[in-house]
Amino acid sequence: xxxxxxxxxxxxxxxxxxxxxxxxxxxxxxxxxxxxxxxxxxxxxxxxxxxxxxxxxxxxxxxxxxxxxxxxxxxxxxxxxxxxxxxxxxxxxxxxxxxxxxxxxxxxxxxxxxxxxxxxxxxxxxxxxxxxxxxxxxxxxxxxxxxxxxxxxxxxxxxxxxxxxxxxxxxxxxxxxxxxxxxxxxxxxxxxxxxxxxxxxxxxxxxxxxxxxxxxxxxxxxxxxxxxxxxxxxxxxxxxxxxxxxxx
Amino acid sequence: xxxxxxxxxxxxxxxxxxxxxxxxxxxxxxxxxxxxxxxxxxxxxxxxxxxxxxxxxxxxxxxxxxxxxxxxxxxxx
Amino acid sequence: xxxxxxxxxxxxxxxxxxxxxxxxxxxxxxxxxxxxxxxxxxxxxxxxxxxxxxxxxxxxxxxxxxxxxxxxxxxxxxxxxxxxxxxxxxxxxxxxxxxxxxxxxxxxxxxxxxxxxxxxxxxxxxxxxxxxxxxxxxxxxxxxxxxxxxxxxxxxxxxxxxxxxxxxxxxxxxxxxxxxxxxxxxxxxxxxxxxxxxxxxxxxxxxxxxxxxxxxxxxxxxxxxxxxxxxxxxxxxxxxxxxxxxxxxxxxxxxxxxxxxxxxxxxxxxxxxxxxxxxxxxxxxxxxxxxxxxxxxxxxxxxxxxxxxxxxxxxxxxxxxxxxxxxxxxxxxxxxxxxxxxxxxxxxxxxxxxxxxx
Numbered sequence: 001x002x003x004x005x006x007x008x009x010x011x012x013x014x015x016x017x018x019x020x021x022x023x024x025x026x027x028x029x030x031x032x033x034x035x036x037x038x039x040x041x042x043x044x045x046x047x048x049x050x051x052x053x054x055x056x057x058x059x060x061x062x063x064x065x066x067x068x069x070x071x072x073x074x075x076x077x078x079x080x081x082x083x084x085x086x087x088x089x090x091x092x093x094x095x096x097x098x099x100x101x102x103x104x105x106x107x108x109x110x111x112x113x114x115x116x117x118x119x120x121x122x123x124x125x126x127x128x129x130x131x132x133x134x135x136x137x138x139x140x141x142x143x144x145x146x147x148x149x150x151x152x153x154x155x156x157x158x159x160x161x162x163x164x165x166x167x168x169x170x171x172x173x174x175x176x177x178x179x180x181x182x183x184x185x186x187x188x189x190x191x192x193x194x195x196x197x198x199x200x201x202x203x204x205x206x207x208x209x210x211x212x213x214x215x216x217x218x219x220x221x222x223x224x225x226x227x228x229x230x231x232x233x234x235x236x237x238x239x240x241x242x243x244x245x246x247x248x
Numbered sequence: 249x250x251x252x253x254x255x256x257x258x259x260x261x262x263x264x265x266x267x268x269x270x271x272x273x274x275x276x277x278x279x280x281x282x283x284x285x286x287x288x289x290x291x292x293x294x295x296x297x298x299x300x301x302x303x304x305x306x307x308x309x310x311x312x313x314x315x316x317x318x319x320x321x322x323x324x325x
Numbered sequence: 326x327x328x329x330x331x332x333x334x335x336x337x338x339x340x341x342x343x344x345x346x347x348x349x350x351x352x353x354x355x356x357x358x359x360x361x362x363x364x365x366x367x368x369x370x371x372x373x374x375x376x377x378x379x380x381x382x383x384x385x386x387x388x389x390x391x392x393x394x395x396x397x398x399x400x401x402x403x404x405x406x407x408x409x410x411x412x413x414x415x416x417x418x419x420x421x422x423x424x425x426x427x428x429x430x431x432x433x434x435x436x437x438x439x440x441x442x443x444x445x446x447x448x449x450x451x452x453x454x455x456x457x458x459x460x461x462x463x464x465x466x467x468x469x470x471x472x473x474x475x476x477x478x479x480x481x482x483x484x485x486x487x488x489x490x491x492x493x494x495x496x497x498x499x500x501x502x503x504x505x506x507x508x509x510x511x512x513x514x515x516x517x518x519x520x521x522x523x524x525x526x527x528x529x530x531x532x533x534x535x536x537x538x539x540x541x542x543x544x545x546x547x548x549x550x551x552x553x554x555x556x557x558x559x560x561x562x563x564x565x566x567x568x569x570x571x572x573x574x575x576x577x578x579x580x581x582x583x584x585x586x587x588x589x590x591x592x593x594x595x596x597x598x599x600x601x602x603x604x605x606x607x608x609x610x611x612x613x614x615x616x617x618x619x620x621x622x623x624x625x626x627x628x629x630x631x632x633x634x635x636x637x638x639x640x641x642x643x644x645x646x647x648x649x650x651x652x653x654x655x656x657x658x659x660x661x662x663x664x665x666x667x668x669x670x671x672x673x674x675x676x677x678x679x680x681x682x683x
Contacts (some may be wrong), residue, residue: 079391
């Protein structure tokens, strides 16, 4: 019999620490599948963030670098600039990228660093136990917005794709979602495109993946997918926001 | 008939695969695995069409799929 | 290439290149922006990597990334910028990576001033960031010495796989002095394949990491760091003895710019007052030259110590500790960016002699 689906070679066989149903695992697997399919395992360096996915470095069977909170795009810049032959990606959550790391992601994108950023948006801080993130939805209850996010008090959720899209420097910016098989397939395609742009030394690439956090949302995994569809999809439209060809 | 193998001790009982399967092949077991999760299993393996959507949705790399001969490709993953 | 007249900042940049460091990430800040300006011109021409980051935070994290690949890499800044780099410094030490930081110290705290200061002594030697780590800290006193110790800094960082810091000030960075690059030879770098992120072709994967959730592992790692720093204490202490060969009654302690003023004061004082005073000049601020001062404090001919420092007394504490205050430790300082002049330093020495009744 022919195996048509298995754990990618670029992943270790460790069982992840993620909560049941957490889509970090799916996103990890897709990145590893792209690395496998492009045959770049031996020249890929992944930058792990601070957050639930800090332990990415235990799950990826490639050279890895664990960065300080929010600094992954800068660390990735450092690696890529001195070793341009490597394929370098940073994998970050919404607290890491859209909060403490806002300056780093904006300037990495604006410089057009030839790196790929995988941005997991699950509208909450996971590792620290469910606090409000820059991407937390209006009226969404978290441990630091116990009465629901009050947009008049702390503003609206941040849409990173739309923000980065305004930068003049050519780049590939897309948002996809992991809430069902169809969208997961599209997410994988977006990742493939992003890594291809880097592999062709073309431009900065950024893929935002809408994800769920059943534990901190307090919603069972399958129902969390519905919450994502009802609450997050309308606010975070999916699609390709920018491609390097736009600027030509 | 495609063969779906679920590593029951990797499974965390999240049910994404059950929800994703278009053929109702998968169900949650009444038993628990080493970590105390009800794990997913192939209740109706004969109904499987090898679409791999269960494996695509599994966050824990617990599902491996084999087929005899050529696989009918529903989409390009 | 014989001696050439060169501004300190530019000599520091050229020294890095001569040391084999071709990767530099930085952010502008007075009084050392010229280092970046110089390297912005030079590095691209010689296949090096120059990048101005969006902040010192980002610049230092780029250094962290680049250091992880095993290349020689450096950043330079000044006091407020160095404060922003403390997170990356801790991660670099925590991931056992070689890297060189240069702090051209300016008046503080806060935005402070832009003129010379030695107010970052604690930061450099004791408080560079969170966790049990230390910098090997070098304090050159002039442009040539800065060049010489820039060359030594990279092999030292690699020997210990620990960051090294050089501290100077605006005087050294902005002044032009004769510099000789002829006898300046860099030590080649050792193999890095066993730990650096160069792509795992033909080897196990490498990981640059400072996360140790298992307390036993983190404790073991901290012991390893302690060993490193003890080894530095044993092998890397460097200091200069000036006018110390006739058993002086008073021993001055000063480093960097102030040591030059103290030397002038000593020369003039010895001529005018015929009293014996000498200077111990630490060049490594960590490891601090403890033994020489401790031994001197036990000598009968030594009646007192005089510390001159552009701070409110930071190295002063290490001198008190080193000498166990067996003899009085007097202190003279100018702050705010004011550099003590030889006359007021001579008055300070006179007062010490008055106090010890010589």
